[in-house]
Amino acid sequence: MMLSKERLTINALAGNFDMSRPAVSKHIKVLHSTGFVSIEDIGRERYCTLNEEGFNQLQNWIHYFDRFWNKKLKKLEVLMNQHTKTKRKK
């Protein structure tokens, strides 16, 4: 969570870890492609910031679909009971 408070260059980040700069760079690229990290070029340096929106968006989706399925399954239950009743009447 080093990035949560500040904007760091890839070099500065790499300096903190037992990982080569290219390895850190690769991790950052993955995080960037998923929207978790923003990359900004300032001058000759590349700065990274943690993008909280990336995390929040995923949580939004999950909460949304959790409610969605609950609603739909209730509907399915009602529908199935109705169908069975009409069938029996016939």
Add this chain to the structure above:
Amino acid sequence: MQKDIQHIWFFQHPPDRVWEFLTKQELLEKWLMENDFKPIVGHRFQFNTKPKVKFGFDGIVYCEVLEVVPFQKLSYSWKGGPGKGKIVLDSIVTWTLTPKDNGTELILDHKGFAGWKNFIAYMVMNSGWKIHVKKRLDNLINNTNAHKSTGI
């Protein structure tokens, strides 16, 4: 933080009846969404619903049937996004049916939210990072203390 969705429901109907409602296009439409579903592995289909602009969702769920075990299991991919083919939601929906006394237990698993794979990778990576940072910090603190004691 929540990362998967699971719902377990009990229906007072046999599995073949529940299966019909999961796999027959016209029945599926009645409780879930408009669709062109077919219970054939590899079949690509869509669910259509109202767009949710707030979530960057254009109302189309792009799916592909991944697994069909009649009356037991059904699984499809579940992808969506803001439109123009951009996918921000990449997940998998799995239905599991188990016969029970007087009915069927239906388990819905909605998981594999693509972002989470990377998030977990991130957390794993991060914990590795933390250990190294802690080591550095400990060294730094110890050094500072050493300096202090020499200073006094």
